[in-house]
Amino acid sequence: MNDIIIGIDLGTTNSEVAIVENGKVTVIADAGKKILPSFVGLDDNGSILVGETARNQYLIYPERTVKSIKRLMGQDTQVTIAGQAYTPQEVSAIILKRLKAIAEAYVGQPIVKAVITVPAYFSDSQRQATREAGEIAGLEVVRMINEPTAAALVYGAGRLDAKRMLVYDLGGGTFDVSVVNVQSGVVEVLASHGDNHLGGDDFDQLIVDRILAHIREQFGIEVEPHGKAMARITRAAEQAKLCLSDEPYATIEEEYLLEHQGTPLHLKMELARSDYEDLIADHINATMDATHIALKGAKLTASDIDEIILVGGSTRTPCIRERLFEEFGFEPHGEVDPDLCVAMGAAMQAAMINGEDIGTVLVDVTPYTFGTCAVGYLDGLPYPYQYVPIVHKNSVLPVRKTEAFETFHDNQREVNVRIFQGEDPDALNNVEIGEFLVEGLLDVPAGNIITLTLDLDLNGILHVSAREKASGKEKAITINNAISRFDSGELNSAKQRIDGLFGETAGGEGGSGPESPAAAAARNAIKKAEALFETVSAEDKEDMVDLIETISNCLENSDEAGLREPVERLNDIIYYLES
Amino acid sequence: MISPYRILGVSEQAADADIKQAYLQGVKDNPPDRDSVRFRQIQDAYDAIKDEDCRLRHALFRVPRVEFDALLAQAFNQQGAGGPMAADDFLKLLSTVAIEKSLAKFTKPT
Numbered sequence: 217m218n219d220i221i222i223g224i225d226l227g228t229t230n231s232e233v234a235i236v237e238n239g240k241v242t243v244i245a246d247a248g249k250k251i252l253p254s255f256v257g258l259d260d261n262g263s264i265l266v267g268e269t270a271r272n273q274y275l276i277y278p279e280r281t282v283k284s285i286k287r288l289m290g291q292d293t294q295v296t297i298a299g300q301a302y303t304p305q306e307v308s309a310i311i312l313k314r315l316k317a318i319a320e321a322y323v324g325q326p327i328v329k330a331v332i333t334v335p336a337y338f339s340d341s342q343r344q345a346t347r348e349a350g351e352i353a354g355l356e357v358v359r360m361i362n363e364p365t366a367a368a369l370v371y372g373a374g375r376l377d378a379k380r381m382l383v384y385d386l387g388g389g390t391f392d393v394s395v396v397n398v399q400s401g402v403v404e405v406l407a408s409h410g411d412n413h414l415g416g417d418d419f420d421q422l423i424v425d426r427i428l429a430h431i432r433e434q435f436g437i438e439v440e441p442h443g444k445a446m447a448r449i450t451r452a453a454e455q456a457k458l459c460l461s462d463e464p465y466a467t468i469e470e471e472y473l474l475e476h477q478g479t480p481l482h483l484k485m486e487l488a489r490s491d492y493e494d495l496i497a498d499h500i501n502a503t504m505d506a507t508h509i510a511l512k513g514a515k516l517t518a519s520d521i522d523e524i525i526l527v528g529g530s531t532r533t534p535c536i537r538e539r540l541f542e543e544f545g546f547e548p549h550g551e552v553d554p555d556l557c558v559a560m561g562a563a564m565q566a567a568m569i570n571g572e573d574i575g576t577v578l579v580d581v582t583p584y585t586f587g588t589c590a591v592g593y594l595d596g597l598p599y600p601y602q603y604v605p606i607v608h609k610n611s612v613l614p615v616r617k618t619e620a621f622e623t624f625h626d627n628q629r630e631v632n633v634r635i636f637q638g639e640d641p642d643a644l645n646n647v648e649i650g651e652f653l654v655e656g657l658l659d660v661p662a663g664n665i666i667t668l669t670l671d672l673d674l675n676g677i678l679h680v681s682a683r684e685k686a687s688g689k690e691k692a693i694t695i696n697n698a699i700s701r702f703d704s705g706e707l708n709s710a711k712q713r714i715d716g717l718f719g720e721t722a723g724g725e726g727g728s729g730p731e732s733p734a735a736a737a738a739r740n741a742i743k744k745a746e747a748l749f750e751t752v753s754a755e756d757k758e759d760m761v762d763l764i765e766t767i768s769n770c771l772e773n774s775d776e777a778g779l780r781e782p783v784e785r786l787n788d789i790i791y792y793l794e795s
Numbered sequence: 796m797i798s799p800y801r802i803l804g805v806s807e808q809a810a811d812a813d814i815k816q817a818y819l820q821g822v823k824d825n826p827p828d829r830d831s832v833r834f835r836q837i838q839d840a841y842d843a844i845k846d847e848d849c850r851l852r853h854a855l856f857r858v859p860r861v862e863f864d865a866l867l868a869q870a871f872n873q874q875g876a877g878g879p880m881a882a883d884d885f886l887k888l889l890s891t892v893a894i895e896k897s898l899a900k901f902t903k904p905t
Contacts, residue, residue: 359828400819569828577826579838612838614831674827 218570221329221358222319223562225366226308226346227254228286228388228415229529232556233315234563235323236572241370241560246318251555254388256310257281258298264717266314278447282307284417287389289349290342294744296791299784300737301744305345309352309714316355330355331566333558335390336362336583337410339637340649340678347675352711358569360675363387364394365405365580366561367527370552372398373564373576379522382510384540384548385558386503387528389415392583393507395514395521401576407513407610408583409506414499416457416530422495423453423487427468430485437476445474449483460489461532493535500539507543513610524548529555585609586670586678589634589643591624603636603643606670616671620685623657623664630655631666633682654682654691709736734776738767738783744790752793760789799840799853811846818845 223234230251234243243250246267255270258280265273265281274281280298285307294301312330320327332355334346343360350357364383371381378399385392392410396403427449431437439445452468459466470483493500511517524540526548531537540548552560568574585605592602606617623631631654638646657664665685672678681692713736745760752760763786770778800807803817818841827834844850 400816400823402819402822404819404822565828568826577823579822579827612842614827614835616835674831 219329220319220323220325220327221331221566221570222316222327223366223559223564223566224312224315224330224332225363225559225562226286226311226315226332226334226349227558228284228390228417229254230388230555231311231315232559233319234556234559235319236563236567236574239572239574241563243556243559244319244322246321252311252315252318254286254311255281255283256285256297256307258717262298263719264310266310275447275451276444278443284389285311287413287417289345290339293794294740296787299780299787300734301740301787301790303710305349305352306710306714308346308349309710310717312349312353312355313714313718316353328354328356329358329566331359331361331562331569332357333363333366333562334360334676335385335387335410335412336364336392336394336408337390337412338362338676339412339584339647340676342412343676347677348707351707352714354711354715357675359565360677361562361565361578362392362394362405362408362580362676363390363558364392364408364527365396365403365578366559366565367525367552367557368394368396368398368403368405369561369564369576369578370557371523371525371549372396372403373574376400380516380520381523381525382507382521382544383525383527384503384507384531384536385410385527386530386533386536387415388530389413389417391415391503391506393503393510395510395516402579403576404579405581406516407510408581409510409513410583411502411506414502415528416454418499419457419496419530419533420450420453423456423468423492424449426487426491426495427453427483427485431473431481431483435476435481437474437481439474442474448473452483456487457492458532460487460492461534464489466492489534496533496535500536503536504539504543518544526550527554527557580613580674581610582607582613582615582672582676583609584637585639586635586637586649586672587643587646588619588621588668589636590621594642599642601643603638603641603646605639606668607672609639611672613676614671614673616669618667618669621666621668623660623662623666626661627659628662628664629657629659631657631682633668633680635670635678635680649678650680652680652682652691654684654689656689657684658687660686712736734779734783735771735774738771738779741783741786741790742767745786748790748793756789756793760786763789799843802836802840803844814841814844 225232231254232243232250232252234241246252252267253271255267255274257265257270257273259265270281274283282295282297285304288304289308291304294303295307316327330350332346332350334343346360347357364385367385368381368383375398381396381398383394383396390412391414392408394408395406397406428439431439439449448470452470456466456468466487468483468485468487472480473483474481521544524544531554537548564574565578586607587603587605589601590604591600593599594602604619606619607615632651633654634651635649636643636646637649640646654666667683667685669681670678681690683690742764745764749757763782766782767779767786803814803821805814805817818837821837822834825833825837843853
């Protein structure tokens with residue numbers, strides 16, 4: 217029998233795990249709950265908390281709790297939990313490990329493979345980071361599929377009539393819109409667009425800003441430096457938002473929010489739905505613009521759409537439904553729980569990869585254009601960075617395209633190939649996602665032909681190769697954000713570190729034993745500090761060097777207890793410098 | 796290059812809807828997850844002939860070239876004959892090329 221493959225929706229706010237058994241999709245519940253809040257924290261004893269318990273702790277100990285880590289995926293940054301720095305991949309891995317354990321408890325056997333969903337508009341580096349999170353969690357990510365596509369798979373399965381669907385997916389941190397054709401058992405994505413940093417969290421933030429302004433006006437107090445009060449305001453803002461989905465007014469009330477000059481501050485304010493809708497109007501307009509871009513990409517208009525599918529908790533906002541009704545003239549669908557349907561689609565795709573016939577096949581596209589730059593023209597003038605698109609947006613995956621280029625100078629022995637993502641004719645206005653050097657070219661006059669091949673796989677990850685036509689000399693890379701990318705050694709040590717947090721010991725792979733989480737964190741802090749050396753003041757640098765020396769001594773002598781204080785201080789400095 | 800019509804198993808006179816149906820069936824039988832090479836072949840075939848514009852472009856720029864190659868091969872590699880085909884014979888062979896036939900489909904009777 218094949219290994220079980222689970223389907224995971226790793227969301228900004230909530231995560232779920234699902235499985236297909238005997239042709240039926242089940243979202244697996246843990247202690248009666250199918251939704252695992254995407255919160256991670258450490259408790260008083262340094263034990264790991266994931267989900268509900270971590271979310272509860274967030275109010276009291278925001279400094280050792282992390283939320284919405286998905287928003288940082290693919291960035292070169294770290295978050296601090298209880299004074300220790302973690303990469304976004306590691307924090308996501310903690311959530312994945314928990315989901316893996318929930319699924320293992322349900323099926324009663326180990327699980328090592330998963331299909332994980334990502335926002336359609338996730339970039340290459342965000343996808344890479346997601347795959348790395350899977351590896352750290354001990355999961356082979358057999359496929360990453362796009363969230364709106366996963367939802368369409370659930371709605372499209374078993375439907376024989378031809379339908380054109382619009383999937384509007386507004387989650388905690390990301391927005392995607394896809395135009396999908398469902399026909400004869402094929403779910404075919406025609407076009408996708410979105411924004412990988414737009415979601416319910418942004419709505420919360422707007423309410424938080426409103427509350428902070430209110431407190432500033434009424435009491436003349438800045439709340440930002442008070443971590444706990446900020447955590448409570450954030451939670452209150454979220455609750456007000458949820459309340460406004462059903463009620464015209466929400467009361468935001470937090471007693472003893474903080475003490476100011478000896479007197480306690482009680483917060484009480486009212487927020488009307490209409491005010492809230494004004495606050496988020498720009499964001500909603502942005503989603504509608506994206507919707508029209510997706511329609512245009514599919515060469516369709518609003519009247520060609522037969523059904524609208526809502527995905528993601530933020531689509532419960534009434535004004536979103538109203539706007540969609542205005543645009544399309546009919547009510548959106550929401551039969552399948554918008555919080556669960558992505559995980560269900562992931563499980564269905566997992567079953568299909570495992571050889572089960574689920575009656576539906578998925579065809580997806582890339583929402584991005586990828587290309588390179590070359591000496592050319594911009595606005596009629598010679599320009600060294602003209603964008604040359606190679607794979608166009610809304611191309612069906614997998615896709616492989618080759619383009620030929622010529623060397624510009626005589627005796628040019630190397631070419632620097634830069635890869636961009638975007639649409640702008642000026643390459644420098646697009647996002648550079650990688651570069652590499654092709655060296656040792658033949659010593660010939662200008663016009664030496666170099667072919668560049670871009671290969672975008674089913675996971676939306678780009679592989680690039682360049683070849684000198686005359687010699688056949690080739691250089692190939694998988695594009696990855698050189699900054700955030702882990703090498704395999706780092707992945708391994710991250711895995712051991714996270715396993716350690718769960719109280720697991722690494723498999724007996726000989727050699728020196730795995731490093732303790734504290735030691736790994738210490739090394740991480742040192743690395744981080746050293747990276748900052750160039751930009752810090754002499755004074756800060758001196759402090760950092762001293763601390764690093766103390767930490768290094770402790771590491772050498774395996775003095776775990778001695779590590780804590782200097783590492784904490786070093787992390788404080790790093791945190792201060794980075795913010 | 797195999798003709799996209801053959802890959803999808805449709806006639807050159809097939810309508811858009813039939814071509815789409817053949818494509819969907821092809822995808823259903825060859826999902827990208829199982830065999831991405833075969834899937835890509837089907838996708839490319841569909842992209843080449845999915846609507847009249849594409850079919851015209853395909854007829855003009857793809858099919859004739861392929862047939863010319865075959866013709867040239869035939870002209871220069873005549874078995875038994877002591878060299879290339881005679882010019883007259885070649886012209887005769889050329890006249891059998893399906894360009895007009897390919898284009899005829901697109902000229903609507905007025």
